[in-house]
Amino acid sequence: MNTGMSIRAKDGFAFYAAAAYAFLYLPLLILAVFSVNASRFTVWQGFSARWYRAMLADHDLLESTANSLIIATASTLLATAIGTLAAYALWKRSSVWLSGSLYLSLVTPEIVTGVSLLAFYQWAFRYLHLQLGMHTVVLAHLSFSVAYVVLVVLARLRTFDPTLEEAALDLGATELGAFRRVTLPYLAPAIAAAAMLAFTVSIDDYVITSLVAGVDSRTLPMVIYAMARRGVNPVLNAVSTVVVVALGALVLISERLRAS
């Protein structure tokens, strides 16, 4: 965009932007640097992998990571399937009710979502012989991740030419056949991108999860949170670095897929 800006003003903006990006990234970079520091204090004492070894030997961390992966996988698979179908249905014909509730699920403050689900579970358990556990966490994660899937898949559908589907129908395909063989392949990159985002929001959630998790379903963010509340801990720096790198890679791949 040509704005008639002077060179000096442009330099000023570039300088500001560099500072802003530093603000966004430096804190995470510093955590990564200190995760390989030999000392447990904030003084550099040389490179060491001891905190990573400690992390891998920590039973709580490993167990909660396994829980998180199971929960995120289950909720991602379900959210991606449900969300893709919903996006397709909304693309065919809009529904104020469904898009309204998906929107509401995105903007409701997390703490309200968490306590309302907790109240709902406690109420439902009066009639069902169930307890808080993995399943309640998966259902809670589904409730907030489906909207992300719908948004991403719907954005891709808006670039889809509906006459392609009509052509398939004219050539004798059934509705479901046309969806499966024509529309779905076109949506594939967006569906993969949506799945990665659903996985990210699931594996990262603390506020809602902590309210609806049972004793056997402590997730990684819950353990990280408990460690952080006890204070700074070099093992936590190592865990943070692993999580940030893993999620960052996932989000980058997801972005690529959506741009394609």
Next chain:
Amino acid sequence: MRALRSWFIAPSAVLMAVTLAVPLAIVCVYSVLTRGAYGGVEWPWTLENYSRLLDPLYGAIFGQSFGIAAVATGLCLVLGFPLALFIARSGSRKNLYLSLVILPFWTSFLIRTYAWMFLLRDTGLINTLLQALGLIRAPLPMLYNNGAVILGLVYGYLPFAVLPLYATIERLDASLLEAAADLGARPMATLARVTIPLSAPGIRAAAILVFVPCLGTYLTSDLLGGSKTILIGNLVQNQFTASRDWPFGAAISILLIAVAMALLLAVRRQGSELV
């Protein structure tokens, strides 16, 4: 065509009914019931939970929450606007720069909050550096106060502000800005009298998108705030856990969601498609 669509819409409709509509309805009902002896809810119905919201003790918590959310929102706008402007003007690198803003937004809010604990605490990096440089003797108390909470919120929600700001600035009619320059307006005058007023829809959208989650924040205030920083989110959490006063917690939740909805609808009514 009809049949397939209803099959496709059914799972999400059921999911939203079960995990959104029913839970919110339960919270609505609980908010007018009486606290049970062992933490549950009991009849008779009452409006007392709502009248308790007017208690000055809670008024102070609401005031503090609004204040902190407002300051964090203001900072996000002030810091985010020049960044959005920079991205919108960076030609072919636009997408790269935008991705760099979005990336941290998707990357663990919890860990990004913890990173500030690491930097701000008494034996953290900033205090250690300042002491090593001889600039301070005793560590500065930077963690566990409202300032740390505001910093954490700005850090967490800056991407939320940049996205709608960028979307608006990017679509501005370049010829208007050129016209201002041709007519002799200096860059700063063009910014103040053309760019910013024309970006009003994006600014409103950004303000609401940041303010709403900040108002309901729980995690940031719990980790970075001191014992005096009790915000609405922490109050709600407390009623449902330690205090075991579900009806009151439900009433606060309803208030929180009502404020959020009112703000979002107000911005939507202004014709902004960004919210």
